[in-house]
Amino acid sequence: MKKLILAIVLCFTFAGVRADEGMWLPSLIGSRINDMRQKGFKLSAEDIYSVNKASMKDAVVLFGSGCTGEYVSDQGLLLTNHHCGYGAIQKLSAVEHDYLTDGFWAMSREEELPCEGLSVRRLVRMEDVTARVAAGESFDEIKKQAIDEGYSASIEQMYYGNQQFLFVYEIFTDVRLVAAPPSSIGKFGGDTDNWIWPRHTGDFSIFRVYAGKDNKPAKYSKENQPYRPARHLRISTKGVKEGDFTMIYGYPANTQEYVISDAVEYVAEVSNPMKIALRTERLDIISAAQEQDPAIRIQYAAKHAGIANAWKKWQGEALGIKRLGTIEKKRAYEKEFAAWAADKPEYAHLLDSMHAAYNVVREWYYMGELYAETGKTIELCAMANVLHTAKMRYDNLPENFKKLYVSYNVDVDRALAKAVLKGFERYCPAEKYPAALRAEIGKYGGTVDAYVDYIYDNSHATSFEKAAAATKEQMETDPAMRLFEIFTFDKKMYRNMSNAPEVERWYRTFMKALREWDKERAFYPDANFTLRVAYGSVAGYEYADGEYHNPVSTLDGIIEKDNPNIYDYNIPQVLRDIYAAKDYGRWGEKVNGRYTVPVAFIATNHTSGGNSGSPVINGKGELIGINFDRTWRSTMSDIEFDPSICRNISVDIRFVLFVIDRVGGAGYLLEEMDLR
Ligand code: ARG
Numbered sequence: 001m002k003k004l005i006l007a008i009v010l011c012f013t014f015a016g017v018r019a020d021e022g023m024w025l026p027s028l029i030g031s032r033i034n035d036m037r038q039k040g041f042k043l044s045a046e047d048i049y050s051v052n053k054a055s056m057k058d059a060v061v062l063f064g065s066g067c068t069g070e071y072v073s074d075q076g077l078l079l080t081n082h083h084c085g086y087g088a089i090q091k092l093s094a095v096e097h098d099y100l101t102d103g104f105w106a107m108s109r110e111e112e113l114p115c116e117g118l119s120v121r122r123l124v125r126m127e128d129v130t131a132r133v134a135a136g137e138s139f140d141e142i143k144k145q146a147i148d149e150g151y152s153a154s155i156e157q158m159y160y161g162n163q164q165f166l167f168v169y170e171i172f173t174d175v176r177l178v179a180a181p182p183s184s185i186g187k188f189g190g191d192t193d194n195w196i197w198p199r200h201t202g203d204f205s206i207f208r209v210y211a212g213k214d215n216k217p218a219k220y221s222k223e224n225q226p227y228r229p230a231r232h233l234r235i236s237t238k239g240v241k242e243g244d245f246t247m248i249y250g251y252p253a254n255t256q257e258y259v260i261s262d263a264v265e266y267v268a269e270v271s272n273p274m275k276i277a278l279r280t281e282r283l284d285i286i287s288a289a290q291e292q293d294p295a296i297r298i299q300y301a302a303k304h305a306g307i308a309n310a311w312k313k314w315q316g317e318a319l320g321i322k323r324l325g326t327i328e329k330k331r332a333y334e335k336e337f338a339a340w341a342a343d344k345p346e347y348a349h350l351l352d353s354m355h356a357a358y359n360v361v362r363e364w365y366y367m368g369e370l371y372a373e374t375g376k377t378i379e380l381c382a383m384a385n386v387l388h389t390a391k392m393r394y395d396n397l398p399e400n401f402k403k404l405y406v407s408y409n410v411d412v413d414r415a416l417a418k419a420v421l422k423g424f425e426r427y428c429p430a431e432k433y434p435a436a437l438r439a440e441i442g443k444y445g446g447t448v449d450a451y452v453d454y455i456y457d458n459s460h461a462t463s464f465e466k467a468a469a470a471t472k473e474q475m476e477t478d479p480a481m482r483l484f485e486i487f488t489f490d491k492k493m494y495r496n497m498s499n500a501p502e503v504e505r506w507y508r509t510f511m512k513a514l515r516e517w518d519k520e521r522a523f524y525p526d527a528n529f530t531l532r533v534a535y536g537s538v539a540g541y542e543y544a545d546g547e548y549h550n551p552v553s554t555l556d557g558i559i560e561k562d563n564p565n566i567y568d569y570n571i572p573q574v575l576r577d578i579y580a581a582k583d584y585g586r587w588g589e590k591v592n593g594r595y596t597v598p599v600a601f602i603a604t605n606h607t608s609g610g611n612s613g614s615p616v617i618n619g620k621g622e623l624i625g626i627n628f629d630r631t632w633r634s635t636m637s638d639i640e641f642d643p644s645i646c647r648n649i650s651v652d653i654r655f656v657l658f659v660i661d662r663v664g665g666a667g668y669l670l671e672e673m674d675l676r
């Protein structure tokens with residue numbers, strides 16, 4: 001009896017934890033709602049997504065080209081991450097008003113700054129159009145109604161082409177910057193803490209969306225009015241504790257949970273190690289230059305961050321896959337599948353076909369990735385190409401091409417070019433090595449170093465002045481231009497190797513078979529930058545043997561890390577003063593016995609890149625945080641989700657409010673929010 005009870009308990013615990021995996025389509029969330037309610041969600045499926053009435057989905061937007069954002073007032077006030085607004089904030093900054101370093105706080109609507117090129121998309125509706133596609137309707141016909149209504153539309157594949165969904169969007173382009181904390185808060189911890197828990201980053205920024213008088217999208221105009229979203233999120237100031245229900249509503253971009261062992265092996269043993277090693281060399285070169293020269297530190301800060309972000313993620317991913325034994329597990333799963341499929345003509349030889357397709361695709365896909373991590377990263381070549389195109393259009397190179405050189409140092413770039421071309425030589429199979437590259441190197445010095453020196457000594461693209469003085473013909477035959485052409489890859493690259501058509505066609509059948517065979521598995525379509533719901537709970541975890549990580553971090557942790565001599569940890573003086581005076585106002589509270597301000601928390605939601613800026617919502621549908629990261633050892637969740645270790649990282653909404661109020665002195669913004 002005892003054993004039976006234990007078995008039942010274990011079974012339930014397991015099932016309960018398992019269900020935190022998944023990124024669900026909002027229009028189908030009805031299938032999960034019972035599970036969600038059991039875990040603490042108090043609202044209905046219609047509250048999350050509805051086409052007939054305002055629902056939570058109207059408060060969630062796709063922000064820019066890769067993030068999520070959420071409305072927090074009926075006046076179009078929008079929250080997202082600092083790292084999502086970073087590009088827009090950088091564009092608005094100049095030496096005399098450096099909003100990245102100092103932060104920005106609009107004290108009235110008039111002070112808000114239009115962000116050219118930034119857009120925000122709201123999902124109007126989504127619709128399963130599989131039957132219409134099967135009946136022969138073309139994508140254009142299916143999209144027509146939405147486009148006639150003035151919306152934009154796209155059709156996305158789910159389950160590798162087993163289902164098609166229509167997504168109808170409303171795109172707003174008058175988006176204005178309202179506030180950003182200084183980077184010493186918004187990017188606190190920098191790349192050192194990136195992908196790490198415990199974390200203390202105030203990773204938020206605030207925008208406002210404007211619309212025409214009819215509340216519809218309109219081009220920027222002074223006459224535009226704050227957009228009135230059909231729904232905005234109320235904010236809970238009650239705080240979070242371990243075990244609380246959490247839901248993430250946003251736009252994850254890319255997961256591959258159903259791929260077979262061939263693909264996992266490629267990621268963990270071929271692709272990631274190659275990309276990591278090549279990026280390590282680039283990062284070392286950039287870091288060394290940054291230490292020598294403060295100007296270079298600034299010039300290369302964003303580039304360093306960009307290169308380091310994926311670099312660190314891949315390391316965690318490869319480690320996570322190893323730790324979970326994902327490859328072996330997948331092989332065993334495939335063996336069981338093959339046994340089941342053996343007497344089914346449609347499926348019997350499926351795995352063989354997949355292995356064969358991978359053997360073909362892997363060869364060129366690897367080369368595409370190698371190109372992308374080596375020759376294609378050489379900035380001089382990319383600039384030569386831009387300048388060459390410009391020379392065809394303009395007689396005199398417009399002044400704004402000077403921008404190309406603002407964050408550029410030719411010596412650093414030269415060193416990087418040498419490193420990546422040598423890296424290319426190391427990682428490129430001899431028979432695939434481009435003959436043109438061999439010829440160029442032979443002609444100009446015989447070694448990579450000599451060849452690169454030749455390019456950098458003779459190119460017209462190394463400065464604006466030289467480029468401006470060059471003729472069309474000179475630009476056309478520029479040595480950097482020739483190298484650019486050598487590294488033009490002749491095949492289309494896909495989201496993942498498994499999305500290459502030669503492989504993907506088999507996945508269509510494989511997914512169908514899996515759903516017939518593995519009846520216990522809860523299937524959800526892989527992330528593809530469409531709106532999803534993930535749910536879980538606030539939870540710490542065992543990081544290593546005997547090392548438990550609490551789910552909540554506080555201001556005290558910021559003060560412990562504070563160090564004026566370390567760029568990533570140098571906080572603004574005002575924060576030190578507030579801490580010294582314990583002057584937290586309404587935002588102070590006791591956490592683990594200390595009077596402090598909560599900063600960030602981790603939870604078990606299944607998230608991915610693109611979920612940055614996503615609202616973290618409690619059981620009552622209120623905003624409790626903004627998602628911005630995962631722990632690096634849990635990044636293998638893009639391939640296998642492990643509920644015991646996978647944690648997403650969010651900034652606590654109370655820290656956001658505290659910074660707006662006490663650091664920014666922009667407490668007036670709280671008045672238009674719905675604080676509960
Ligand atoms: N790791 C997060 C993401 O994948 C945050 C990246 C931005 N922050 C940074 N320190 N580079 O996008």
Ligand code: GLU
Binds near residue numbers: 610628629
């Ligand atoms: N920081 C990521 C983003 O920009 C989210 C982290 C993740 O990959 O989960 O979307």
